[in-house]
Amino acid sequence: MTKILVVEDEAKIARFVELELTHEGYEVDKVDNGRDAVDVALSNDYDLILLDILLPQLNGMEVLRRIRREKDVPVILLTARDAVMDKVAGLDAGADDYITKPFAIEELLARIRVALKRREVSQPVAEPATPAVAPQPAHHILAAKGVQLDVERHEVLVEGEPVELTNREFEVLKALLENLNIVMSRERLAQLACGYDFVGETNIIDVYIRHLRSKIDDRYGIKLISTVRGVGYVIREG
Ligand code: CA
Numbered sequence: 293m294t295k296i297l298v299v300e301d302e303a304k305i306a307r308f309v310e311l312e313l314t315h316e317g318y319e320v321d322k323v324d325n326g327r328d329a330v331d332v333a334l335s336n337d338y339d340l341i342l343l344d345i346l347l348p349q350l351n352g353m354e355v356l357r358r359i360r361r362e363k364d365v366p367v368i369l370l371t372a373r374d375a376v377m378d379k380v381a382g383l384d385a386g387a388d389d390y391i392t393k394p395f396a397i398e399e400l401l402a403r404i405r406v407a408l409k410r411r412e413v414s415q416p417v418a419e420p421a422t423p424a425v426a427p428q429p430a431h432h433i434l435a436a437k438g439v440q441l442d443v444e445r446h447e448v449l450v451e452g453e454p455v456e457l458t459n460r461e462f463e464v465l466k467a468l469l470e471n472l473n474i475v476m477s478r479e480r481l482a483q484l485a486c487g488y489d490f491v492g493e494t495n496i497i498d499v500y501i502r503h504l505r506s507k508i509d510d511r512y513g514i515k516l517i518s519t520v521r522g523v524g525y526v527i528r529e530g
Contacts, residue, residue, distance in 0.1 A: 294408065295337070298322040299329040299355065300344045300370065305393075309342065312397045313404075326350025330358045333365070340407055342400075344370045345382070353385060360386040366407040370395075380499050383486065384458045392493075410487065434469035436529045437516055439508065441469055450512050457507065460485055464500045468517060468527045477524040501525055 296313055300306040301324045310320045321336070323329050326347040333341055333355075341359070345352035356367055369382045369390035379390050388407045391400055432443040440449045446462065448455045457465065463485035468476060476484075478494035485500070501517060509516050518526050 293319045294339045295319045297333055297338045297341045301347050316401060326355045329355045333359050334362055338365050340366045340404060342368050342370060353381060356385050356387055366411050368403055368407055380496050384460055436469055436472055436527050437514055439516060441466055450508055455507055461500050461503050465504055472527055472529050475520045475523050475526040
């Protein structure tokens, strides 16, 4: 049976979600504060965790960080409307998805199914025997305008200097570099950077672009990423 932990301090929401999930055939545990959430999440094996951000004792972001240190369980954040920074920070901290409150239960159920399925797909299948000498992987490097992105090493160099990017910033930059001179919509970037079934608001892409510009364009005085009004973003070269 699929086990879900619901972390929510608003008793009415928690109860409603519990009833709906139980009705769908999930086994549900619920806790109403951050400390219990960490304890319960780490001492049990859940298939998925629904995690409110504003919680007593320990907020949801901190709960997420502590769970992530030890477990790879899918986490869907429950966030307040328009809290874009929460969403960005949440995804960077390792959340799989988020849903904005108030939400329709059908939408929550759909997100849960997607997160569970994605996790199933990413579970490693039987590992092939390790060869005695592992072949050296070829380094796949994407480059433009003095920026080099090493896909395998997960490294970005600007004018030879390493630049620290978060996972999502790296993925957005990679998508743009892989598609030089092609204008990428926010939707397309969100799909490439956050997963094909990304259904959140695509304005988080604007936030990642802003971060990339401050870390690369502003710092090195180059114009890397261009905005195409009403369409999206592009790195032009040649
Ligand atoms: Ca709350």
